[in-house]
Amino acid sequence: MAGRLAGARHRRAAGMSAPRVSVILPAYNRADLVGRAIDSVLAQTWRDLELIVVDDCSTDDTRAALERYRDTPRVRLVFSDTNRGGSGARNLGIAHATGALIAFQDSDDIWLPHKLAAQVAALDGKPEAGLCYCGALHSAGNKSFYIPEPVFDRLEGDMSDEILRRNTTSTQTLLIRRAVLDQAGHFTEDLKRYQDWDLMIRVAQVTEFAFLPDPMVVICDTPGNISSVVLNDAICRAAILKRYPQHFARRPDLAARNHYIAGRILMKLGDKSAARQHLRAAFRLRPGARFGLALGRALI
Structure with missing residues (x-):
């Protein structure tokens, strides 16, 4: 909360209004990849955004890679003094976010340029939905597959039961209303996997989902990913x-x-x-x- 208030004060002092979308991007030891992920956010056709990049106490050259964006408009760098893990870093980013809509990107993945614009439009068209997610391509070497996989009875609307089957998607595909995120609770920090599923279960109990089937995220299977x-x-x-x-x-x-x-x-x-x-x-x-x-x- 202190970070969010500090971010709001900074914007008021600079004469800036809060952006519609805050994008949270945690990074840990991704010096060679994080720039690609950042650039895919900055290339969005939806321009009313802030990108909050949280360095999770990296031990490689990630900080140096991030410093190149120090003076880039719409980018805010947050450096954690301890290694919090992916969920902890996302929660730190949420604390600094000022937007009414929150999105998440991972440091080794890619967004297609129209992702945010399509999702904002979807939420604007469905006020009853507190979350919008999209299709994605999961890439592993020379193979890829589409998610969500065809095992679900439904993919949008009331997902409070269906989400218990398995997670429909991944964090990088989400756009969620800040009020809904605060109501459902933020990321659970003691899970080493399925943090996104855990969040989606809680969110599904308080709101409907909107789904866009077009794949607008490329999820890259990177060696060393804890989910592996x-x-x-x-x-x-x-x-x-x-x-x-x-x-x-x-x-x-x-x-x-x-x-x-x-x-x-x-x-x-x-x-x-x-x-x-x-x-x-x-x-x-x-x-x-x-x-x-x-x-x-x-x-x-």
């Missing part, structure tokens, strides 16, 4: 289940699905004890051959 650690999938999926029992109670089928996935991952990693707990929970919630067979294998 398989064990974190099981750990954080279990944390999501534990964090929102009241929501999953409405959809025991989706709770069973996520217990099953966590159990299968833990089995492959050799942790049979933890795997059995999840597979038992899956079978208890949704008795059937598939979950029963998986549990039987875990018990052998």
